[in-house]
Amino acid sequence: QKEVEQNSGPLSVPEGAIASLNCTYSDRGSQSFFWYRQYSGKSPELIMFIYSNGDKEDGRFTAQLNKASQYVSLLIRDSQPSDSATYLCAVKKAAGNKLTFGGGTRVLVKP
């Protein structure tokens, strides 16, 4: 079992709809959780992070964390064609800066 798991997709959503991405992790010692967006041929770009149970909103993005169920999700509201990318979930333990990544979910937003 991989430490961080994501559905590889592609997740196809119509423009203006909500894209819902899920990520599960196996290590209960994980303390903070990150979502990165990666366009093809580019490096990962930080979207947001969350470390407390519940929801955290930033613009069109909402991250949700449930430590008891060991999952974190990302909602993208009013999806735009420019949101088409691979979304990477990463987790980190309290000590150190090692990020463990999931395989990523490819999102396609169709006009």
Place this chain on the structure above:
Amino acid sequence: KAGVTQTPRYLIKTRGQQVTLSCSPISGHRSVSWYQQTPGQGLQFLFEYFSETQRNKGNFPGRFSGRQFSNSRSEMNVSTLELGDSALYLCASSWGPRAGDQETQYFGPGTRLLVL
């Protein structure tokens, strides 16, 4: 504020050679982490340096090594290159002193290495 810079951006080497990649973190950031990204294995952590000391290490063979200088710039070296070392090598910087929950890492553009 300038972002993370990495040099070179592209590199072609042959098996058995060695390679050195360079990373300059965001100004004021003292932690530098290195990651390898391949289509098969995804993004994997190599190691992290803070204040010229290796603070964390991933599960890579000893052929992969790194160092950090007093100005926080970091280099990573891969010796005796293998075909499987072909990858995008990413450097990420963060502020670093506490390496706690709220430390966020910002990635550079990466160095794409092709081993022939």
